[in-house]
Amino acid sequence: MSRTQTIWIGIGVVLLALSFFAQNLLPDYAVRVLTITCINALLVASMAPANGMTGVFSLGHVGFVAVGAYAAGILSLPVATKGSMLPDLPGWLAGWYLSFLPSTLVAGCVTAAVAIVVGAPLLRLSGHFVSVATLGFLVIVNEIVINADSLTRGARTFTGVPLETTLPWALGWLVVGLIALGRIASSPTGRAWRATREDVVAARAIGIETQPTRLSAFVLGAFFAGIGGALYAHYLGSFSPKSFLFAYTFTLISMLVIGGMGSLSGAVLGTVVVTALSEVLRNLERGMDFGALSIPPLYGASQIALGLLFIAIMILRPEGLLGPREIRFPNARSPKETTHDSAAP
Amino acid sequence: MTLLRRELLLGLAASLALMGAALAADPIRIAAPFNVTGGLSSLDAPALNGAKLKVAEINAAGGVLGRPLELEVFDTKSDATTVASVASQLVGGGKLAAGIGFTDSDSALALGPIFQKAGIPFVTPGATSPKLPDQVGDTMFLACFGDNVQAAAGAEFVRDQLKAKQVFLLRDNSAEYTTLLAKYFEAAYVKAGGTIIGHDDYKSGDKSLTAQITKIKAMATKPDAIYIAANPDDIGLVVKQFRQAGVMQPIIGGDGYDTPLLLSVGGKGANDVYFSTHAYMAADGTKPIQAFIKAYNAANKTDPENAFAALGYDTVALVADAIKRAGSDDPAKVKEALAATKGLEGITGTISFRPGVRVPDKTATIIGVKDEKLFLAAQVTPSFVPAP
Amino acid sequence: MSPLLYLTQQTINALAIGSLYALVSIGLSLIFGILRMANFAHGDMMMVGAFATLLLVHAGVPFGVAVVGGVLIGALAGALVERIAYRPVRGSSDVTLLLTSLAVTYILENLGILIFTSSPQNFPLPALLDDVVSMFDGQLIFTRINVLTLAATGVALLFLGWFVTRTTMGLGMRAAAEDLGAANIVGLDVNRLIIVAFVLASGFAGLAGVLWAAQSGVVEPAMGFTPLLKAFIAAIIGGFGSIPGAVLGGFLLGALETMIVAFLPSSITPYRDAIVFALLIAFLLFRPAGILRVQGEAKL
Structure with missing residues (x-):
C-alpha cells in the first residue's frame, strides 16, 4: 500500500468519525447536502472504472441505480407495508423483509448480476455506439420498471422505504467504495482496464482480453451503482421510474466529466464542485434585492450555468479538472515510488 | 455567502x-x-x-x-x-x-x-x-x-348520463396521475355496471396515437365512449387525432383536460369531450x-x-x-x-x-364541450368511491 | 373494417410517423458522416425552428413565410452551435464530442424554459393544412400534414442527393466525410464545409420541428428529445452516416412502432420502446454497419 493510499484511508476514517458528530452539530440542511453528495460521489466514482478507465462511455449507469433502488426498496419494505403497497407481490418476496445493510448488499449483488447479463453483449461495442446502446438499456429498464406493476407499482411512486441513510452510512459506503475501487484500479486489473482504453491491439498482444477486462470494470461499477441506488432509496424513502432517467444521468455525467473521467479523486472532486455550485446558484437564482436594484428570479439559470461550465471544461480541459490523475501525497522517504504508478490513489 | x-x-x-x-x-x-x-x-x-x-x-x-x-x-x-x-x-x-x-x-x-x-x-x-x-x-x-373521487364521478357520469354501457380505456402509462386515474375509473365504472371492452397505453411525448386509434376503429364491438387518462400537455393532440380518424364517440377524462390546449389544439375535435374537474373555469363562469x-x-x-x-x-x-x-x-x-x-x-x-x-370533500364538476365551447354538464358527488 | 383496409391504414400511419423520423435522422446522419459526432443537440434545432415559426406567426407574418423564416433560424442556430461549442473540440475523442453536444442540449432546453416557460403552446395551423383526407367511407384517413411531411422528406433526400453529387461544396463534403484530415491537406476549406453541413442538417431539423409541431399542435422546450432518440435509432438501423440509410431507418422505425401497437396484444404494447431499443442493440451487435451496410469510411 502506497503512502498516498494510507493517507487517503486515514482521511476517510477521520472524516467518518467526524461525521457521527457532524450529523448532530450541523444544521439539517448541511447534513442533507453532505449526505446526498456522498451518495452521488459513490455513484460517480462507480462510473469511473467503465466510463473513465476502460473508455467504454456508458449513458445507462442510472439504469443500474434504478435496479439497486427498486431491489433495496422491495427487500426492505416492512411486511405490513408490503401488503398495502405491493399487494400483488409474488409470495416468495411478500412474507419477509431485510434490514438496511443486508438489503443494500443484496441490491448491489442483484445489480451486478444484471450488469453481467447486459454487459456481455453491450461491451462488444465501442465509441458512440456503446453510448447510444447503453442509453437504450436505460430506456429498457425504465419501461420494465413502469410495466412490472406487481413489483414496482408501475409509474406510481414507490414509497414506505425506511429512512435509514444517515451521513455516517453514506460516507461510510463512499469510503468503502473508494478504497475498493482504488485498490483494484491500482492493481494489475486496473492497469488492464486502462490498457484496453489506450490500445486494444497492444493490450491483446500482452494477453489482456478486451471483453472480460471491460466487463469486470462494468460489473464492479454496477455493484456500487446498486449500493448507491439502495442508499438513495433509504435516503428519500420514495422514488418513481422517472427519478432514474435522463435528468439524473446528466447530473452524474456532468460530475464525472467536470472532475476528471479516469480518476476516483476526480469523481469526488467533480461531485463536490457540481453540488456546491448547484446549491449556491439555486439560492442566487431566486433573485436579489440591493435596495434600489432588484434582480428578478431566473429559475433555470443554475442549470444553464452548469451546462456552460460543462462545455468550458470540454473545450479547455477535456480530461476534466484532474484528468486521469489522482490527488497524491508525495512520499517523503522514497519519492521515486510515486512516479511509476500514475493512477494509484 | x-x-x-x-x-x-x-x-x-x-x-x-x-x-x-x-x-x-x-x-x-x-x-x-x-x-x-x-x-x-x-x-x-x-x-x-x-x-x-x-x-x-x-x-x-x-x-x-x-x-x-x-x-x-x-x-x-x-x-x-x-x-x-x-x-x-x-x-x-x-x-x-x-x-x-x-x-x-x-x-x-x-x-x-x-x-x-x-x-x-x-x-x-x-x-x-x-x-x-x-x-x-x-x-x-x-x-x-383525490383522483379516486374524480374518476368515480367520471365513471358515474358516463354510465348514468351518457348511458354508455361499454367503454374503451386508454392511458398514458408514464405518469402516476394518469395511471391512478385509469385504475380508479375502471374500478368505479365496473362497479356501476359498465364493461371495459379494451385497454391500451401510450406514452406522454409520443405525438402520434394513430396506431392505437386505428386499432380501436377496427374493433368488432364498438365502445359507447372512450375514457382517456391524459396529461394536460397532450390532451389537445389526443382528441384531435381521434376525431381526425373519424372516431366520434364521447371522450371522457380527468382534470388533465382542464387546459386551454383542449380547445385551441383540439379545435372542433374537442366537441363531445367531457371531463371531471374542480370547477367550471370558463370565461362565462x-x-x-x-x-x-x-x-x-x-x-x-x-x-x-x-x-x-x-x-x-x-x-x-x-x-x-x-x-x-x-x-x-x-x-x-x-x-x-x-x-x-x-x-x-x-x-x-x-x-x-x-x-x-386530509383530503377535502369536494364535489366534482363535469364539463362538456359543445360547438367548441365549454359548458357545465353536471355536478357529481359519486355514490361509490374506490378505496385509495 | 376489413383486414386489408386495417393493414393499409396502419401502413399509412407508419409512413406518416416514419417520414418525420426520417427527416430528423437525415441531419443527424449528415453530421455523423462528416464529423463522426453523435449530435444530441440536433433535436433542439427542431425546438428552435418551431418556436421561431410560432413567434413569426404571432408577429403577423403569413404562415408560409414564417415557416421559411423558422427553418432559416433553425439552420442559423445550428451553425452558431457549431462555431461556438463544437469547433473548439473538433478532432477530440468520440466521447468528448458526444458530451459537448449533450451539454449544448441541456443548455438550450433550459434556455427555452427560461424564455418560453415549459408549458406547451398552441401551434396555429392554417385550416387548409389541418384538413383530413378520407377514403372508403372514412375507413382510410390521413391528414394534409402527413402528405406534406412525406413530400418534405422526399425533397430533402433528393436535394441532398443532388447536393453531394453535383455541387463542388457537396463533393467537398463527401471528401471530408471520407477523410477530414486529407480534405484539409488538399486545400478544402473544411471549416466552411462543416458550417454548411450544420446549416443543412439544422435546417432539416428546423423543418422537422415545424412539421412535428404542426402534427402535434403544440410547441414546447423539451419537444426535441423524443424525436432525437428515435432519430438515433433510425440512423443506426439504416447505417449511421448514410443519408439513404437514415431515411430507410426512419421509415422502418415508424413501421416497427406502428406494427407493434397494431398487431401485438395490449399486454405487450407498453413494451414498445423496450422492443425497439433491444432491436437497436441487436443491430449494433450483429450488423453495426446498418441495413445498408455502410462501410467504415464511405459515407453520404
Whole structure:
C-alpha cells in the first residue's frame, strides 16, 4: 500500500468519525447536502472504472441505480407495508423483509448480476455506439420498471422505504467504495482496464482480453451503482421510474466529466464542485434585492450555468479538472515510488 | 455567502421582532417549493403563478392578522433529492407558518417526512394521489379531491348520463396521475355496471396515437365512449387525432383536460369531450372565476395553463384562512386550524376536511364541450368511491 | 373494417410517423458522416425552428413565410452551435464530442424554459393544412400534414442527393466525410464545409420541428428529445452516416412502432420502446454497419 493510499484511508476514517458528530452539530440542511453528495460521489466514482478507465462511455449507469433502488426498496419494505403497497407481490418476496445493510448488499449483488447479463453483449461495442446502446438499456429498464406493476407499482411512486441513510452510512459506503475501487484500479486489473482504453491491439498482444477486462470494470461499477441506488432509496424513502432517467444521468455525467473521467479523486472532486455550485446558484437564482436594484428570479439559470461550465471544461480541459490523475501525497522517504504508478490513489 | 447573509438578516429580523419594534410589519412566511424547471414544470409553474396571485391579492387587502404573507419560493428542479435539501433548508431557515407546493407524489413524499418531523403543515395543490396524506402523516393536506373521487364521478357520469354501457380505456402509462386515474375509473365504472371492452397505453411525448386509434376503429364491438387518462400537455393532440380518424364517440377524462390546449389544439375535435374537474373555469363562469382569469392573464400574459393554476390560488386561500382562524402563525396551530377547515369557498369549489381525513370533500364538476365551447354538464358527488 | 383496409391504414400511419423520423435522422446522419459526432443537440434545432415559426406567426407574418423564416433560424442556430461549442473540440475523442453536444442540449432546453416557460403552446395551423383526407367511407384517413411531411422528406433526400453529387461544396463534403484530415491537406476549406453541413442538417431539423409541431399542435422546450432518440435509432438501423440509410431507418422505425401497437396484444404494447431499443442493440451487435451496410469510411 502506497503512502498516498494510507493517507487517503486515514482521511476517510477521520472524516467518518467526524461525521457521527457532524450529523448532530450541523444544521439539517448541511447534513442533507453532505449526505446526498456522498451518495452521488459513490455513484460517480462507480462510473469511473467503465466510463473513465476502460473508455467504454456508458449513458445507462442510472439504469443500474434504478435496479439497486427498486431491489433495496422491495427487500426492505416492512411486511405490513408490503401488503398495502405491493399487494400483488409474488409470495416468495411478500412474507419477509431485510434490514438496511443486508438489503443494500443484496441490491448491489442483484445489480451486478444484471450488469453481467447486459454487459456481455453491450461491451462488444465501442465509441458512440456503446453510448447510444447503453442509453437504450436505460430506456429498457425504465419501461420494465413502469410495466412490472406487481413489483414496482408501475409509474406510481414507490414509497414506505425506511429512512435509514444517515451521513455516517453514506460516507461510510463512499469510503468503502473508494478504497475498493482504488485498490483494484491500482492493481494489475486496473492497469488492464486502462490498457484496453489506450490500445486494444497492444493490450491483446500482452494477453489482456478486451471483453472480460471491460466487463469486470462494468460489473464492479454496477455493484456500487446498486449500493448507491439502495442508499438513495433509504435516503428519500420514495422514488418513481422517472427519478432514474435522463435528468439524473446528466447530473452524474456532468460530475464525472467536470472532475476528471479516469480518476476516483476526480469523481469526488467533480461531485463536490457540481453540488456546491448547484446549491449556491439555486439560492442566487431566486433573485436579489440591493435596495434600489432588484434582480428578478431566473429559475433555470443554475442549470444553464452548469451546462456552460460543462462545455468550458470540454473545450479547455477535456480530461476534466484532474484528468486521469489522482490527488497524491508525495512520499517523503522514497519519492521515486510515486512516479511509476500514475493512477494509484 | 447569500445563505449566511440571509441567516444574518433573519437573525436580525428575529431580534427586532423580540424588541417588539417591527412586529406589526413582520411578514408571515409560507414555504413554496415548486418544480419551476425540469420535467414537471409545465404543471408546477402554473400552480406557483396562481399561488403568487392570491398572495398579492391578500397583501393588497391588508394581509392576514395585519401582517403580509410572504412566499419563500424555491425551484426544486423536478429532482427529489433537491426537494429534500430545499425542505430542510426551509425548515431550518426561520419560522414558517405552513408550506405549499407540488403537483406530484414524488416531490410531496420527498418533502413530507421533513415537514412532518418539524410539525409544519404542508398543503399540496396538485399531488392528487388520495393516499398521500396518510403516507406522510398529520401535516400533509391536499387542496384538491383525490383522483379516486374524480374518476368515480367520471365513471358515474358516463354510465348514468351518457348511458354508455361499454367503454374503451386508454392511458398514458408514464405518469402516476394518469395511471391512478385509469385504475380508479375502471374500478368505479365496473362497479356501476359498465364493461371495459379494451385497454391500451401510450406514452406522454409520443405525438402520434394513430396506431392505437386505428386499432380501436377496427374493433368488432364498438365502445359507447372512450375514457382517456391524459396529461394536460397532450390532451389537445389526443382528441384531435381521434376525431381526425373519424372516431366520434364521447371522450371522457380527468382534470388533465382542464387546459386551454383542449380547445385551441383540439379545435372542433374537442366537441363531445367531457371531463371531471374542480370547477367550471370558463370565461362565462362565476364572478370570482372571471376575476381570477383576468388577474392571471394580467400577471402572466397568458390564460391559466391548466387546472393547477386555480388550485395554487385556492391553496393559498386555504392556508390564509387557517392562519386567520388560528389567530397566529404558529405552525402547530395552523395545522389544527387547517384540519378543521369547514366550507371554505374557493374558486375550485368548497373545501372542508372531515375529522382525520386530509383530503377535502369536494364535489366534482363535469364539463362538456359543445360547438367548441365549454359548458357545465353536471355536478357529481359519486355514490361509490374506490378505496385509495 | 376489413383486414386489408386495417393493414393499409396502419401502413399509412407508419409512413406518416416514419417520414418525420426520417427527416430528423437525415441531419443527424449528415453530421455523423462528416464529423463522426453523435449530435444530441440536433433535436433542439427542431425546438428552435418551431418556436421561431410560432413567434413569426404571432408577429403577423403569413404562415408560409414564417415557416421559411423558422427553418432559416433553425439552420442559423445550428451553425452558431457549431462555431461556438463544437469547433473548439473538433478532432477530440468520440466521447468528448458526444458530451459537448449533450451539454449544448441541456443548455438550450433550459434556455427555452427560461424564455418560453415549459408549458406547451398552441401551434396555429392554417385550416387548409389541418384538413383530413378520407377514403372508403372514412375507413382510410390521413391528414394534409402527413402528405406534406412525406413530400418534405422526399425533397430533402433528393436535394441532398443532388447536393453531394453535383455541387463542388457537396463533393467537398463527401471528401471530408471520407477523410477530414486529407480534405484539409488538399486545400478544402473544411471549416466552411462543416458550417454548411450544420446549416443543412439544422435546417432539416428546423423543418422537422415545424412539421412535428404542426402534427402535434403544440410547441414546447423539451419537444426535441423524443424525436432525437428515435432519430438515433433510425440512423443506426439504416447505417449511421448514410443519408439513404437514415431515411430507410426512419421509415422502418415508424413501421416497427406502428406494427407493434397494431398487431401485438395490449399486454405487450407498453413494451414498445423496450422492443425497439433491444432491436437497436441487436443491430449494433450483429450488423453495426446498418441495413445498408455502410462501410467504415464511405459515407453520404
